[in-house]
Amino acid sequence: MNIVVPVKVVPDLVDELEITGDGNALDMTFMRMALNESDDHAIEQAILLKERGEATVTVMIPDVEDAERILYTAVAKGADQPIKLTGDFEDAVNNHALARVFARAVKEKELKPDLVLTGVQAHDDLDGSLGPLLAEYLEMPYVGYVSGVTLTDGKATVRKEYPGGLIAEMEVTLPAVLGIQAAEQPPRYVAISKTSQAMKIGGIVEHAVEELDPSGGPTVSRMSQPEVGERAEMIDGDEDKVATRLIEIFKELGVV
Amino acid sequence: MSQDIFVVIEHLQGRVMDISYVMLAAARKVADETGGDVVAVLLGHEAQKMASDLAADSVLYVEHPALSEFTSDAYQGALAELIKEKAPRVVLLGHTSVGMDVASGLSARLELPLVSQCQSFRAGDGAPKFVSQICGGKLMAEGDLPEATALVTVVPGGFKPEEGQSATPPQVAQELLPSLEQLRVTLKEYIEPEAGDVDISKESLLIAVGRGIQREDNLELAEELAEALGGVVCASRPVVDQGWLPTTRMVGKSGKAVKPTVYLALGISGAPEHAEGMAESETIIAINTDPAAPIFDVAKYGAEVDVLDLIPALTERVRQAKGG
Numbered sequence: 001m002n003i004v005v006p007v008k009v010v011p012d013l014v015d016e017l018e019i020t021g022d023g024n025a026l027d028m029t030f031m032r033m034a035l036n037e038s039d040d041h042a043i044e045q046a047i048l049l050k051e052r053g054e055a056t057v058t059v060m061i062p063d064v065e066d067a068e069r070i071l072y073t074a075v076a077k078g079a080d081q082p083i084k085l086t087g088d089f090e091d092a093v094n095n096h097a098l099a100r101v102f103a104r105a106v107k108e109k110e111l112k113p114d115l116v117l118t119g120v121q122a123h124d125d126l127d128g129s130l131g132p133l134l135a136e137y138l139e140m141p142y143v144g145y146v147s148g149v150t151l152t153d154g155k156a157t158v159r160k161e162y163p164g165g166l167i168a169e170m171e172v173t174l175p176a177v178l179g180i181q182a183a184e185q186p187p188r189y190v191a192i193s194k195t196s197q198a199m200k201i202g203g204i205v206e207h208a209v210e211e212l213d214p215s216g217g218p219t220v221s222r223m224s225q226p227e228v229g230e231r232a233e234m235i236d237g238d239e240d241k242v243a244t245r246l247i248e249i250f251k252e253l254g255v256v
Numbered sequence: 257m258s259q260d261i262f263v264v265i266e267h268l269q270g271r272v273m274d275i276s277y278v279m280l281a282a283a284r285k286v287a288d289e290t291g292g293d294v295v296a297v298l299l300g301h302e303a304q305k306m307a308s309d310l311a312a313d314s315v316l317y318v319e320h321p322a323l324s325e326f327t328s329d330a331y332q333g334a335l336a337e338l339i340k341e342k343a344p345r346v347v348l349l350g351h352t353s354v355g356m357d358v359a360s361g362l363s364a365r366l367e368l369p370l371v372s373q374c375q376s377f378r379a380g381d382g383a384p385k386f387v388s389q390i391c392g393g394k395l396m397a398e399g400d401l402p403e404a405t406a407l408v409t410v411v412p413g414g415f416k417p418e419e420g421q422s423a424t425p426p427q428v429a430q431e432l433l434p435s436l437e438q439l440r441v442t443l444k445e446y447i448e449p450e451a452g453d454v455d456i457s458k459e460s461l462l463i464a465v466g467r468g469i470q471r472e473d474n475l476e477l478a479e480e481l482a483e484a485l486g487g488v489v490c491a492s493r494p495v496v497d498q499g500w501l502p503t504t505r506m507v508g509k510s511g512k513a514v515k516p517t518v519y520l521a522l523g524i525s526g527a528p529e530h531a532e533g534m535a536e537s538e539t540i541i542a543i544n545t546d547p548a549a550p551i552f553d554v555a556k557y558g559a560e561v562d563v564l565d566l567i568p569a570l571t572e573r574v575r576q577a578k579g580g
Contacts, residue, residue, distance in 0.1 A: 011391060013391060013394065121356065123391050123392045123527070124390050125373065127363075127369075128360035128363055128372045129356055129360055132359070133363065136360070136361045141441050143441060144328075144353065145353040145357075162268055162353050163273070163352075163509065163510065163513075164513070165449030165450075165503060165504070165510070165512065166268070166449060167446070168445075168446055169444040169446075170441055170444060171441070172440060182493075186498045186499055216363050216364070216369055217369070217370070218371045219399050219402075220397045220398065221398060221399045222398050222399070223395055223396070223397050224396050224398075225395065226394070226395070226396050226550070227396075229553075231553055231558075232540075232542060232552040232553075232555035232558030234560070235558065236559075238561065239561050239562070239566040239570075240569055242543070242559040242566055242570075243566060243569040243570040245559075246557075246559075249539075250485070250574070253517065255486075256577045
């Protein structure tokens with residue numbers, strides 16, 4: 001069983017988001033990037049499947065800042081093959097471009113995946129999610145919003161999430177691409193020392209990609225902070241002041 | 257290419273989902289600008305009656321047993337045929353578990369441009385503009401709807417579902433069967449949500465915790481506050497994904513939609529997926545150290561303090577207030 005997990009990084013929302021002088025893009029100059037959260041769940045799900053049976057887990061990432069640390073963290077968790085795609089990923093790259101290079105790399109590296117796991121979405125997706133694009137380029141079926149995977153006999157039985165807590169159990173013929181919403185257990189913690197150890201051993205395979213083709217995504221003419229109708233009335237002061245005011249509010253609302 | 261706006265109607269277990277009406281309302285706005293019709297696209301099996309309250313100029317109904325409930329493979333196959341043949345100006349799909357499964361695939365298969373997380377549309381010079389909400393609700397991105405047929409996934413929030421409903425049934429035209437062969441995805445069964453110990457959608461006072469709670473042990477602080485206030489603890493997705501609370505306590509897109517009298521959001525950023533499930537609460541009070549957290553845009557009251565400092569202080573005051 002070959003499992004491939006293509007991942008990407010996104011702006012870390014803990015930081016303030018700055019817009020470029022042109023007003024049409026995120027200013028990436030000082031932006032801290034982080035592994036896309038649902039991609040972390042996709043890595044975890046791949047490793048859980050490996051632990052349940054025979055599988056080789058390949059993790060692929062474009063060559064961006066922190067790419068190697070992300071790959072070695074995945075190795076420390078149990079991934080077998082880290083691949084870094086090298087090329088010009090400096091400018092903001094969309095999912096159409098990424099899906100094309102991931103699909104080409106899967107073919108060129110002859111990874112022959114039975115299963116491709118991607119994060120179901122990323123907060124900066126503006127041209128759809130990566131998984132179903134990749135599925136189409138690899139001519140595989142796709143199911144997203146998945147929070148549980150069981151493999152049997154050339155098929156995957158998956159739990160697909162719908163609103164209100166409803167789950168659809170679906171059967172998908174392999175090879176397939178799945179968009180992971182949440183792994184069956186939270187992404188495991190791995191000690192920094194283990195990541196450093198993996199880093200010392202090395203083993204990242206580099207694979208050069210050709211020019212990126214973002215066609216299929218929209219062009220942004222303006223980026224802005226959301227227009228706020230009526231923002232919250234802010235309570236100033238430390239926790240004691242805030243608590244005191246909240247008690248007043250609770251009294252007005254008849255809660256206490 | 258026509259100037260029509262297609263809306264792919266989402267339905268589950270025989271019920272039209274709210275996002276479908278939201279999209280019909282959005283489509284009307286775009287159609288007013290392009291001069292085309294709003295066309296609802298209903299895929300299903302013996303599902304014609306679901307068209308009755310759709311606010312559309314017409315309904316294209318595609319009948320096939322494989323379309324009775326959503327599966328990505330069958331839906332994508334049927335939609336690809338239809339879009340290729342009719343070439344509408346825009347196709348709206350939900351930015352949901354249904355729409356997102358097929359939108360990107362259609363974009364790749366038909367080589368059509370795709371815009372996602374679209375919340376509203378603006379009039380532009382020539383082409384209507386999309387306005388998308390990205391980065392957890394912290395940024396809006398806008399631009400011209402691409403030429404050729406533009407595929408768009410729509411998030412809730414920009415239009416009210418009622419605006420997409422009509423008392424007069426629209427005209428329905430049945431489309432010929434698409435060729436749906438060798439389907440690779442099948443629905444086995446639906447698993448209904450567990451009942452859980454409490455139904456958070458029926459509670460009037462909710463203490464909601466998010467990432468700001470930091471550690472599982474800290475949930476106890478929230479439980480104590482809830483007990484003092486006479487409320488119930490619920491959570492945003494990250495807390496449930498950590499396994500700290502059961503899924504029955506999750507508020508948001510894949511969880512419950514709640515409308516309590518008071519919603520106290522502790523350390524929750526208020527990403528669109530969460531806001532979708534709680535924005536209708538009567539009074540929202542948000543505590544978050546990030547002044548840019550979108551939760552402050554839906555809250556009535558807010559404070560930028562650390563929830564771990566605030567909760568014990570607040571619990572203490574509540575106990576005093578109730579005791580005295």
